[in-house]
Amino acid sequence: MITSLVMLVTIVTLSLPAALVFIPWAMLTGNATPLYNAAQRIVRASFRMGGIRVEVMGRDSVPPDTACIFMANHVSNLDPPALLPQIPGRTAAFLKRSLMKIPILGYGLKLGEFVPVDRAGRVDSAIESVRAAQRVLAKGLHITTFVEGTRSHDGRLLPFKKGPFYLAMETGAPCIPVSIYGTETMMAKGSLRIRPSTAHIIFHPPIYPGDFATRDELMKAVRAAIASGLPERMRT
DSSP, rough: OHHHHHHHHHHHEEEEEHHHHHHHHHHHHHHHHHHHHHHHHHHHHHHHHOOOOOEEEOGGSSSOOOOOEEEEEETTTTHHHHHHHSSSSEEEEEEEGGGGGGGTTTHHHHHTTEEEOOOOOHHHHHHHHHHHHHOEEEOOOEEEEEETOOOOOOOOOOOOOOOOHHHHHHHOOOOEEEEEEEEHHHHTOOOOOOOOEEEEEEEEOBBBBGGGGSHHHHHHHHHHHHHHTHHHTOOO
């Protein structure tokens, strides 16, 4: 548990003064980018203090100056803090609505235009989330989503949620498949213990929704790309 405590202390120690400066700035100016950048620096610092390395491949394949939808597999609670600082530019993300209720953090996520999602699977709520994500993309920001909708217990790919692919087909935004592995051994589902090791993140070449006739065809292409970057044991 020492690694977990070190990372938690680092985040709390750095986040409080950053919040006092950058949250009011975002409120006054409407510009949340300094807040976003500060959060990513804090996450990187906590990873360094915890002895966690992040190895990245394929980032140069991300099209510059283009709002994209990053679609990743999900094996650990460490996936979001490992991935988001590696994405070029600023991204919002789909996340559990309950996270928006956490004091200070929730307000910062709201300022960063992160998109809350209900786990209940209600159609009206899903449509609302997709519309919010469309507005984010229209502003030139990326959207990041963990397309399985939840963490895998054993690391193997789960079925994908349809919402991100509706979003992709409606907006035409390039889809960037992302493969993540290594984090599943560092922080298992249901555990708070973190083990220092290396997280592997692979950005695959963009997949363009306009090249596919249906949402299901696009989903299959994204799934194949994500699976191609995972160890064999995690692909099916």
